[in-house]
Amino acid sequence: MLKQRNTVVTALFGLALMAFAGAANATLPIQTWKTDSGAKVMFMRTEALPMLDVRVDFPAGSRNDPAGKEGLASVVSDMLGRGAKGMSEDQIADGFADTGANFGSDAGVDYAGFQLRTLTAQPQFDKSIALFEKVMQQPEFKDDILKRELSRSVSDLKEELTKPGPLASRAFMQAMYPKHPYGTPVTEASLNAITLKDVQDFYQNRYLVKYAVVSMVGNLTREQAEKLANQLTANLPQGTLTSNPLGGEDYEALQAQEQGKLIHIDHPAEQSHILVGLPAMRRGTPDYFDLLVANHVIGGGGFVSRLMNEIREKRGLAYSVYSYFMPLGDAGPYQVGMQTRRDKTHEALGLLNSTLDNFIQNGPTQAELDAAKKNLIGGFPLRIDSNSDLVANLSMMGIYNMPLNFLDTWTSNIQKVTVQSAREAFARHVKKDKLVTVVVGGQP
Numbered sequence: 001m002l003k004q005r006n007t008v009v010t011a012l013f014g015l016a017l018m019a020f021a022g023a024a025n026a027t028l029p030i031q032t033w034k035t036d037s038g039a040k041v042m043f044m045r046t047e048a049l050p051m052l053d054v055r056v057d058f059p060a061g062s063r064n065d066p067a068g069k070e071g072l073a074s075v076v077s078d079m080l081g082r083g084a085k086g087m088s089e090d091q092i093a094d095g096f097a098d099t100g101a102n103f104g105s106d107a108g109v110d111y112a113g114f115q116l117r118t119l120t121a122q123p124q125f126d127k128s129i130a131l132f133e134k135v136m137q138q139p140e141f142k143d144d145i146l147k148r149e150l151s152r153s154v155s156d157l158k159e160e161l162t163k164p165g166p167l168a169s170r171a172f173m174q175a176m177y178p179k180h181p182y183g184t185p186v187t188e189a190s191l192n193a194i195t196l197k198d199v200q201d202f203y204q205n206r207y208l209v210k211y212a213v214v215s216m217v218g219n220l221t222r223e224q225a226e227k228l229a230n231q232l233t234a235n236l237p238q239g240t241l242t243s244n245p246l247g248g249e250d251y252e253a254l255q256a257q258e259q260g261k262l263i264h265i266d267h268p269a270e271q272s273h274i275l276v277g278l279p280a281m282r283r284g285t286p287d288y289f290d291l292l293v294a295n296h297v298i299g300g301g302g303f304v305s306r307l308m309n310e311i312r313e314k315r316g317l318a319y320s321v322y323s324y325f326m327p328l329g330d331a332g333p334y335q336v337g338m339q340t341r342r343d344k345t346h347e348a349l350g351l352l353n354s355t356l357d358n359f360i361q362n363g364p365t366q367a368e369l370d371a372a373k374k375n376l377i378g379g380f381p382l383r384i385d386s387n388s389d390l391v392a393n394l395s396m397m398g399i400y401n402m403p404l405n406f407l408d409t410w411t412s413n414i415q416k417v418t419v420q421s422a423r424e425a426f427a428r429h430v431k432k433d434k435l436v437t438v439v440v441g442g443q444p
Contacts, residue, residue: 028384030394030404031222039212039233042394043225046387050120052218053387055395056136056232057113059245060206063181063329069193071153071186076202077107078149080114083140092135101128103135109182110246110329111399112206113213117388120219129228136207137235141199154191164440168273171263175436176279176333179257180249209236211245213398217391246329246400254279254331255434265440272345272441273337276352280334280429283327283400289413290425291325296372297364297422298356299323299336304371310355311338317348329400334430342442349437349444360430363423377411 031043039056062073081103082089096103101118114136118128160166170185177183214229255278281291292300299307300323307321318338326332336356340348364372384390384407397406437444 028390028407030397030407031225032398032404033226035209035214035226035229035233037209037230037233037236039209039214039229039236040398041225041229042213042215042398043220043222043229044217044390044394045220045222045225046217046390047219049387050219051117051387052120052125052216052220053115053117053391054132054218054228054232055113055115055213055215055391057111057213057215057395057399058207059110059211059241060112060202061108061110063109063247064202064206065181065184065190066198067184068190069198070184070190072194072198072202073107073112073206074186075146075149075153075191075194076199076206077105077112078153079141079146079199080105080139080203081135082145082149083142084135085138085140087134087140089145092131095131096128099124099128099131101132103132111213113395115391129231133232136232139203141196141203143196146194146196146199150191150194154188157186157188157191164267164269164271164273167265167267168275168438168440171265171440172275172277172335172436172438173333175258175261175263175438176277177254180254180279180330182279182328182330182332204237205239206241207237208239208241209233210238210240212236213395215391215394215398217387217394249330250282250285251278251280251331251429255431258434258436260433260435260437262437262444263439264444265438267440269441270342271339272342272348272439272444273339274345274349274352274444275335275337275438276356276435277333277335278430278434278436279331281325281327282331283329283396284402285327287421287425287428288327290417290421291429293369293372293376293414293417294359294364294422294426295323295325295334296376297368298359298426301372301375304375306359306368307336307338307352307355311348311351315351317341317344317351321352345439345442345444349439353437356430356435357432360427360432363426364419366419369417369419369422373414373417376414380411380414383410 029044033041035041060073065072081092101116104115116132118125174183174185212233214232216225297306299305311317311321318340321338323336325334393407
């Protein structure tokens with residue numbers, strides 16, 4: 001769960017958009033090194049604004065939840081920042097607010113971490129960094145707070161399971177990943193099984209300095225950045241993981257575990273929620289850009305995508321249709337989704353499948369490809385137009401060991417995509433007989 005304390009730093013955030021207006025047309029000065037304690041650092045200096053964005057990430061995502069205690073990674077992330085070496089959660093929140101800083105913690109499927117946005121002016125900078133350091137390195141996990149957060153999580157889960165959207169997503173992931181932690185659901189029983197010792201052990205065993213990635217973007221010199229990275233990681237837990245923190249299963253292995261299937265969950269909602277997809281892409285796959293462009297044509301390009309044109313514009317069967325690849329440590333999902341009236345479920349799903357089938361077989365036209373490439377390249381500056389966007393990209397690059405020139409070569413790699421390479425990549429990763437379909441609502 002993401003925790004954000006919105007403070008006066010956000011007043012500067014809008015100005016950051018102008019600061020990076022030319023970033024897409026220049027080499028991004030990304031630097032990397034190791035701290036004295038062994039953590040990886042990703043750093044980019046930006047001088048336009050007196051602020052710093054920093055993330056510290058660890059291999060502590062939900063894929064590492066122990067069997068029967070699914071949800072632990074998220075619970076641990078949520079507990080961090082709710083107590084630290086004699087400080088209560090209110091004192092921590094007030095401390096960041098007093099310095100004008102934003103603090104947060106979050107957990108995904110592969111990694112979990114902390115984030116901070118702070119002014120670099122003194123004395124605010126030193127105070128916010130000292131508090132950030134304490135929260136990361138000296139957390140205190142209290143039983144009463146754990147019970148409160150678990151109760152809240154159980155309540156949230158019960159509410160989610162009454163809604164068609166979460167029900168569809170849950171069934172979809174379980175069907176795509178029947179033998180993989182990406183598909184193992186959090187349950188009321190698994191949350192209630194989590195103990196204070198589980199939380200403490202997970203922090204000690206997964207938030208390890210040897211695997212930490214410190215990502216920083218802001219108004220610091222290299223010397224200041226080195227000092228800060230050492231400070232933030234000096235007293236993190238030590239240890240070695242017994243398994244690869246990123247897994248390593250590609251789409252072929254995961255798709256081989258299960259044949260395609262159709263799952264229908266009856267629900268009284270006025271709209272049927274439909275998801276179609278399969279495990280499809282690891283982070284760093286060589287045909288990433290071919291898949292990105294191909295998906296932009298079929299469903300990732302909004303109103304100019306083929307699915308949107310066929311399903312919404314021509315027939316009015318759905319307000320929105322979308323698709324995307326989610327690259328992860330192991331092959332993440334390719335997902336196509338839409339909502340439609342209950343009585344139009346069969347018609348809309350049939351049209352979605354026929355449009356997708358045609359694209360798998362034939363790929364994009366030259367005109368569609370050219371338009372997609374132009375749109376993607378034109379929108380690239382928005383991906384790196386602020387400190388927070390840049391630090392998110394640096395974090396991803398550090399976590400998944402991406403090349404330092406990934407952003408510099410992004411547009412040129414898009415330009416290299418051809419009709420043939422896009423078609424072949426899409427057909428290679430998205431196989432009709434492996435597609436999982438989940439419908440929550442009317443009969444498919």
